[in-house]
Every structure is written in structure tokens, then in C-alpha cells.
Amino acid sequence: MSGSQARRAASRLYAAGSRASSSVIARALGLDTARSVLTRGSFASTWSHRAAPFSASAHASAAADDRALARNIGISAHIDSGKTTLTERILFYTGRINEIHEVRGKDGVGAKMDSMELEREKGITIQSAATFCKWKDSDINIIDTPGHVDFTIEVERALRVLDGAILVLCSVGGVQSQSITVDRQMRRYNVPRLCFVNKCDRTGADPWRVLRQVQDKLKLNAAAVHIPIGLEENHAGVVDLVRMEAVTFHGPNGNDIKIEPIPNDLKALASEKRKLLVEAVAEVDEELGEIFLMGEDPSVDQLKAAIRRATIAREFAPLFMGSAFKNKGVQLLLDGVVDYLPAPHEVENKALDLNKEEEEVQLVSDPKAPLVGLAFKLEEGRFGQLTYLRIYQGKIAKGNTLMNTSTGKKLKVPRLVRMHSEEMEEVTEASAGEIVALFGVECKSGDTFTDGTVNLAMTSMKVPEPVMSLAVAPKSRAESANFSKALSRFQREDPTFKVRLDEESGQTIISGMGELHLDIYIERMKREYKVEVDVGEPRVNYRECVTQKATFDYLHKKQSGGSGQYGRVVGYVEPLEEGNQGVEFENGIIGNAIAPGYILACDKGFKEAAQTGGLIGHPVEGVKIVLTDGASHAVDSSEMAFKLAALAAFRQVYEKAKPRILEPVMSVEITVPNEFQGTVIGNINRRKGTVKDSTSEGDDVIITCDVPLKNMFGYSTELRSMTQGKGEFTMEYNNHQPVTQDVQAELCQEYGKRQKN
Known part of the structure; x- marks a missing residue:
């Protein structure tokens, strides 16, 4: 039997799932089984920690x-x-x-x-x-x-x-x-x-x-x-x-x-x-x-x-x-x-040629080739931004001109160092295969640098999406500048640390990979920037809606010397069809009971009123407002009068339309080993979630469910403890759904207390 035939035969044995011993394979291939397959070879070389690593x-x-x-x-x-x-x-x-x-x-x-x-x-x-x-x-x-x-x-x-x-x-x-x-x-x-x-x-x-x-x-x-x-x-x-x-x-x-x-x-x-x-x-x-x-x-x-x-x-x-x-x-x-x-x-490394529609190019680890390097990590150092650079091909030296292919900007290398933990050792040049750090170079993590003779970009790394958020604010206004500096620096250094301003609540929301991740950054603000931070859960973006048709008839009349204010609006509000989340205004007046010039003011007034619902002060959605009649005054009517009439009319009719509070519901996909399926589903039920699907994939099970956002806070930590750290989950916004009556009563009570305070 030839060597290639022997290998194919051995492959068939392994493909059949047999962890066959050497003697079993030898018998299967008709070799001399009397011969010891793996005897201890004699060799004179002696191990030493200075012995040659290669043959x-x-x-x-x-x-x-x-x-x-x-x-x-x-x-x-x-x-x-x-x-x-x-x-x-x-x-x-x-x-x-x-x-x-x-x-x-x-x-x-x-x-x-x-x-x-x-x-x-x-x-x-x-x-x-x-x-x-x-x-x-x-x-x-x-x-x-x-x-x-x-x-x-x-x-x-x-x-x-x-x-x-x-x-x-x-x-x-x-x-x-x-x-x-x-x-x-x-x-x-x-x-x-x-x-x-x-x-x-x-x-x-x-x-x-x-x-x-x-x-x-x-x-x-x-x-x-x-x-x-x-x-x-x-x-x-x-x-x-x-x-x-x-x-x-x-x-x-x-x-x-x-x-x-x-x-x-x-x-x-x-x-x-x-x-x-x-x-x-x-x-x-x-x-x-x-x-x-x-x-x-x-x-x-x-x-x-x-x-x-x-x-x-x-x-x-x-x-x-x-x-x-x-x-x-x-x-x-x-x-x-x-x-x-x-x-x-x-090692095979590839880049994308930006001049040839991102065609793949094989890089060569050769110091004589055109320079290609990847900025893979940023740190704020004592002398400015420290950029860690892996050189894939070519050579870099202090004073060289580099091109950032992401921005097209050229820059000089002011300082080149090799890192030994936090210590720096100055070097004059570095070649393909080395990892160095640059000072004074403005760039983002993942940018590619070349010597300008080629226009290549390294493929990007996978950046996981944040799974947890907190609301943060500096305890005093005097610390606001340092607070902003810290958040800006942390975002540059860590692609998984995200910061955004919630437009509705006005809160600064930081997002990251877990509680420890965010706790570390809050602690670093305190130590490195002397900023004391108030931390709280981000405000849940509730919505309000009406559930039945209700009519309004409101007269806004004000006389206090000189020209007054006069505007009367008559009509009704009703819920829109399910799935329609907007605020619609319709002019149903036949004739000119209200001058056409004031209709737009009514539209603005009603929509402005819908921005603040009467239950907990959150925006109203899924409502249609129809104007059927009204009256105006030749002297006292104005756009302002009709806008104020519309605002007051909406607030008057809102309670009669049986409003409800809507909460954001997230589509959650959880991947856990099979043995934890029952525990995880039980926990979803306790969080008032609805399990939609459960499918097996190898040793894991993927659970798809809808869970209210307010019940998802702290879930990443709890999932890890339930599954010995083996569970993962992703979530995204699905829709807003009505809360239960007891939750609505609780939210209204809390809102009332805040208003009094």
C-alpha cells in the first residue's frame, strides 16, 4: 500500500469516529503489527532552557x-x-x-x-x-x-x-x-x-x-x-x-x-x-x-x-x-x-485596496515593502494620546511622514516607543512584525497608517454592542468640564463604552458591557479627574395614548384693556389604528367658522399639548384630533389665542378619552446551554416577559421573548449568575405596549409626588 493510500485509509478510520490506536490502524492497513508502532527513540540531546528552539x-x-x-x-x-x-x-x-x-x-x-x-x-x-x-x-x-x-x-x-x-x-x-x-x-x-x-x-x-x-x-x-x-x-x-x-x-x-x-x-x-x-x-x-x-x-x-x-x-x-x-x-x-x-x-494578513474597490491584498512581513500598520488601541498618556501600532509590513522611523487612510490626513511621527507595561523605551525605528506606540498622533482605534505609497485599509475588528446603561451626572457644576473630558477620553479609548444625551429626560446615559465595566469608569472619573458622580437608572421613555373617542368645546376669552384674546374650538379626539404612533390633526370645519389663517395655529397648539400627557407628563402618541367647529372675533382673535385654545381644549378632553400609559418593550434573544433553559424561562416570566420561541442549536438553546425595558435593568449580571457565566443576550426596541392598571396607578402616584416637590 502506498503512503497516500495509507493516509486515505487512516482518514476513513478517523472520519468514522474511531479514535483508533496506532496498532489498530496498523492492523487495518495490513502493516506488521508485531513491530512496536511507537517505541521510545534514542536521542542524546539534553533539554536546557538555552537549547536551540529549532532543528x-x-x-x-x-x-x-x-x-x-x-x-x-x-x-x-x-x-x-x-x-x-x-x-x-x-x-x-x-x-x-x-x-x-x-x-x-x-x-x-x-x-x-x-x-x-x-x-x-x-x-x-x-x-x-x-x-x-x-x-x-x-x-x-x-x-x-x-x-x-x-x-x-x-x-x-x-x-x-x-x-x-x-x-x-x-x-x-x-x-x-x-x-x-x-x-x-x-x-x-x-x-x-x-x-x-x-x-x-x-x-x-x-x-x-x-x-x-x-x-x-x-x-x-x-x-x-x-x-x-x-x-x-x-x-x-x-x-x-x-x-x-x-x-x-x-x-x-x-x-x-x-x-x-x-x-x-x-x-x-x-x-x-x-x-x-x-x-x-x-x-x-x-x-x-x-x-x-x-x-x-x-x-x-x-x-x-x-x-x-x-x-x-x-x-x-x-x-x-x-x-x-x-x-x-x-x-x-x-x-x-x-x-x-x-x-x-x-501568518497570512490581508488588507483592502481602497483604490481598487476594496480588493483584498496579501501583505508581506518585509521591512522593505511599503509601510502598513494598524492602530489597535488608544490610551491617554502623560504626553497626549498614546497610539498602539502593529506594523504588518514596511518600516517606521521617528520623523517619518505617515498617512491615515481613514481620514486621508498626513502626519509626522514625533516620538516612537516600545511599551513595557506603563514604562516607555524610546526607539528610533521599528520594522514589520513589531508592536510599538506613537505619541501625539490623533486617530481612532482601528485606523490604518501607510507611508503614502499605497492606499490600504486593514479589516476592522468586531465590536460588541453595549448591554447595560446608567444615567450619570456630576454632583456639582464646577466638575462639569472634567466630567465631559473624562467621557470624551473613555469613548476614544474603548469602543464598547458609549455616551449619549437622552433628549426627553435630559440625562447623560453611559452604556457598556456590564455593571463592573461601568463601575470601573465611574471610579476612574473619581480618581483620575476628581469628579464625584451621581448614578441612577436611566429614565424609561414611557408614552401615553387615548383609548376612546371624546369631544371638546373650549372657549379661550381674555379681556384686560386694549385688544383681548378670543378663540373657540370644537371637535373630538380618537385613537388611531393600531401601529400608527403619530399625532394627526384634521380640519373638519365646513365654511369659515374659524378663519383659515388660524387653523395652522390650532394644529400647533394641539401637537404641542400632545408633547406632555396628563398622566405622567410623557408624550402622547397614536391620537387623532379633528376640529369640527369654532368661532373667532373680528378684533380679539389671533394666532396666539387659537393656539392657547387648542392647548387648553386638549387638556380638557384628555381625561374623558380614558388615557393609558405605554411602556417600551424589548425583543430579547438569549443564548444559554440547554441545562439552564428552565431557570432562564422562569426568570423571564418573573420579569413579566412573554416567551415567543425556543430553539435548540447544538448544546445551546436560543430563547426569543419580549420583556418590558424597565424589567431588564440588571439582567446581564443576573443571567451570568444563573448560567455560571455561560449565558449571552442581545436586545433591541420592539414597540410600546400598555402597562397594567396597578403599574399605571403606581407611575401616576410617583409623578404626582414629583410635581408637588
Whole structure:
């Protein structure tokens, strides 16, 4: 049987759903099953954290081009999985910092990447932070991202510009809600990833359960490249399944690394897991598949090269293990970043040619090509706006002239820096594949910069719609200027933070991704701008309507010396057909009981009166006003007299027309795992919602319902708690519907109290 026939036969076995062992495939293909399919190969190379990351041939080609050694990676995970702790260890082992500090900053210092005071207080990452370091011969740009779902835009824009990522998973928590969201974002931007099972020292640690969840929940073709040497308090290190050797970490900072033969009690497990590793990679890599099906044992270099090819192709995810907090496994993970994640030139990046009707153009990671860079993140720095720029091709230098293809404006680069958390390091130039920051450049997040020789635009990132709003106002007028400055800055920095002025209520409404998101910005106003803020729910935009026909006959007469005021209007009001929300005026007078010049004044008067209903002061809609008769005076009648007559007539007839209050009702679509369907629907019923549809989609159920807006406040937080953070929802305005009688009475009572006050 030829190699290609063997591969096709193996593919058929896998397509049939069989996780067949190598010996099963060998028998199926008629190979010599007496031969050991995956025996332990003999190799003399010894692991060292300074060992060459590539095979000799790969290293030789890399030496010819320094770009092959660069890495741009992000560290993403569910909240409290240990991302920032892991980044702190990476910076220590690569020599970027001299001391390790912990996340919550109990020692008064805090983790390097959590530079904001709020981050150190709360022990969470709020803003993504960039840094760079060197491991072996490779330059690594790192972005540490938040784990909380409220700050998902920080993960979104980081993954948009990165070439690879580390997905950190807790060995106890496993694949959690934000792990699924982050994985979805990695797929959206075609980012290859390594998985790191962190916290193997914690009570209840089970990395094999986490691996199963990665395979089942994330649907990744993943396999372990490590097995732990001890778990919980006995965790000492890992067995490297690629090199088949035990690596343990000693000393206060895990710097003392010992490489020894695999302990006897782990040899059988290591052999079994290595077979599974080779099998998983051979399933998606043609070269290793050839070796595997011929019953040969791949060498270290062959296996590493195959894992690299499969990882870059996003067909395999190697799973590393360790404990960042206890300083175990981080150096091996850094080796994995260099060995398995792509260099900038190995990633396909496309732009749109604005001169050719947005035709797609393939970018090349070459410093000699025309410059193309993407501004992916903005910050307000001490010296003005700080713009983070990912350079996709070409070169940028201090003093260069750039063109913003979004605005067509040209500008000079006044200052170029590389970021190390909040610290800046001046650089004179930067090339394709690097991440730098510019000062004094006015632009928006997502703008593309070129050198002017090409007119290209990078594709935009996905910006989720805000799901929660609050009404805010400064406590004193003296703080209004700083209040406006803060809102303006936050909007520029964060595309998910929106500000609008409600025309009806006059309130300033801020919208964001959740309660924590908005709370952080309110706290930042207080700390950074010295603005104390009053916070409340935004006023619900109620409406009023009439429910039956009623007649009016009103005479406006005023005499106080000189010319007086006189105007009489007669007619009726009635509700419009369902679905018609306007205010209609009809002149039904036959003859000239009212001079034609005053009819327009009547129209204005009635419509002005409809702007303020008599129940709770909200606009009246869905009403038709018909003028049937009236009277005017030759001397005392005027436009003002008839406008005032119309205003008073509408208020007189309004109560007789049995008015009702209408509330805004939202169309809500909720996506939750099947097991939470009953709980979520019960909660919708308690919020006086109406479930319209419920459909299954894989392991999830999509519930469509209509819910009054006032009952949706706080729903995002409650949905997360009901569904262990796995539920998502979107909502949009549907229509206004009548409130119940008890709610109407309550609203009228509240309005009456406000009027008295």
C-alpha cells in the first residue's frame, strides 16, 4: 500500500469516529503489527532552557532572517486563571524584571503588567498591557489581556493584531465561560494557540479532565506535551513527552532546573500519553502521518517540526502543564512559544485596496515593502494620546511622514516607543512584525497608517454592542468640564463604552458591557479627574395614548384693556389604528367658522399639548384630533389665542378619552446551554416577559421573548449568575405596549409626588 493510500485509509478510520490506536490502524492497513508502532527513540540531546528552539535546518534558515525568530503573542483566559501571574514569571525568567511581585500588590508593588491602581486593588486586569522580552534568540512581544467578560474588547483588539496566543486554563476550574469566549475570538482572527493548564499545585487539580474539556467543549484537536510530576502540594515539575525526560524546578524562584530520567512510576503513563500525542498530530500532519503509519518512532526534531506545522495551521493545540505561582513549567512554556507558534511572516494578513474597490491584498512581513500598520488601541498618556501600532509590513522611523487612510490626513511621527507595561523605551525605528506606540498622533482605534505609497485599509475588528446603561451626572457644576473630558477620553479609548444625551429626560446615559465595566469608569472619573458622580437608572421613555373617542368645546376669552384674546374650538379626539404612533390633526370645519389663517395655529397648539400627557407628563402618541367647529372675533382673535385654545381644549378632553400609559418593550434573544433553559424561562416570566420561541442549536438553546425595558435593568449580571457565566443576550426596541392598571396607578402616584416637590 502506498503512503497516500495509507493516509486515505487512516482518514476513513478517523472520519468514522474511531479514535483508533496506532496498532489498530496498523492492523487495518495490513502493516506488521508485531513491530512496536511507537517505541521510545534514542536521542542524546539534553533539554536546557538555552537549547536551540529549532532543528538544525530550521535554525540555519532562521539565522538567515531574524524575522523568523520574532513572536507576537497574547495571554488570554477566564478571570482568575493566572494570566498576569504567568506574565510576571515570563518577564522574570527573560530578565525583564529582577523581582517577582504578586497580583494583588500586598507588598505595595503588585504585578508589573497591572500598572493601574484599580487593577492592583481589585486583583483583576482591566486594560490590556503590552511588553516585550527576549527568550533564547527570539524577541517576544506579549499582550496580557483581561479575563472578565466586561472587558472583552481588550481581548478582541489584542487578538486582532497578534500572531499566536496562550490560552491559560485553571487545572481546577477547567474550561470556563470566558475560556469559551476567548477561544471563539481566537477562531475569529485565525490565531494559533498553545494551552497552558495552570495551578497544578491547587487542591483538586486534574489536568486530564481539563484536556477532555478542551477536546469536548472547545472542539480542539489537543494533546498533552507534558504530564505532571505530582499534583496539588506534591507538584514538582513535568515529564516532557517530546524529549521523554523529567524536568523539575527548584529554588525560591524555580531557576534551578533538573533534567533526569522519567521516574519508574510514570514511565507507563508517559509512554501511553506520548503515543496519544503522536497519534493526534499524525492525524493532521502529512509528514508525521507517513512516519506513524509506517510504524516508525518519530525523532525529537521530527515530532517538534510536526507539532509546529499543525499548530500554525490551527489543526492542533499542544497542552502544557505547570504552576505559574509556584514557578513550575514556565520556562518550558516559553520554549513552546518559540518552538510552536508562528513568526510574523508565517501568518497570512490581508488588507483592502481602497483604490481598487476594496480588493483584498496579501501583505508581506518585509521591512522593505511599503509601510502598513494598524492602530489597535488608544490610551491617554502623560504626553497626549498614546497610539498602539502593529506594523504588518514596511518600516517606521521617528520623523517619518505617515498617512491615515481613514481620514486621508498626513502626519509626522514625533516620538516612537516600545511599551513595557506603563514604562516607555524610546526607539528610533521599528520594522514589520513589531508592536510599538506613537505619541501625539490623533486617530481612532482601528485606523490604518501607510507611508503614502499605497492606499490600504486593514479589516476592522468586531465590536460588541453595549448591554447595560446608567444615567450619570456630576454632583456639582464646577466638575462639569472634567466630567465631559473624562467621557470624551473613555469613548476614544474603548469602543464598547458609549455616551449619549437622552433628549426627553435630559440625562447623560453611559452604556457598556456590564455593571463592573461601568463601575470601573465611574471610579476612574473619581480618581483620575476628581469628579464625584451621581448614578441612577436611566429614565424609561414611557408614552401615553387615548383609548376612546371624546369631544371638546373650549372657549379661550381674555379681556384686560386694549385688544383681548378670543378663540373657540370644537371637535373630538380618537385613537388611531393600531401601529400608527403619530399625532394627526384634521380640519373638519365646513365654511369659515374659524378663519383659515388660524387653523395652522390650532394644529400647533394641539401637537404641542400632545408633547406632555396628563398622566405622567410623557408624550402622547397614536391620537387623532379633528376640529369640527369654532368661532373667532373680528378684533380679539389671533394666532396666539387659537393656539392657547387648542392647548387648553386638549387638556380638557384628555381625561374623558380614558388615557393609558405605554411602556417600551424589548425583543430579547438569549443564548444559554440547554441545562439552564428552565431557570432562564422562569426568570423571564418573573420579569413579566412573554416567551415567543425556543430553539435548540447544538448544546445551546436560543430563547426569543419580549420583556418590558424597565424589567431588564440588571439582567446581564443576573443571567451570568444563573448560567455560571455561560449565558449571552442581545436586545433591541420592539414597540410600546400598555402597562397594567396597578403599574399605571403606581407611575401616576410617583409623578404626582414629583410635581408637588
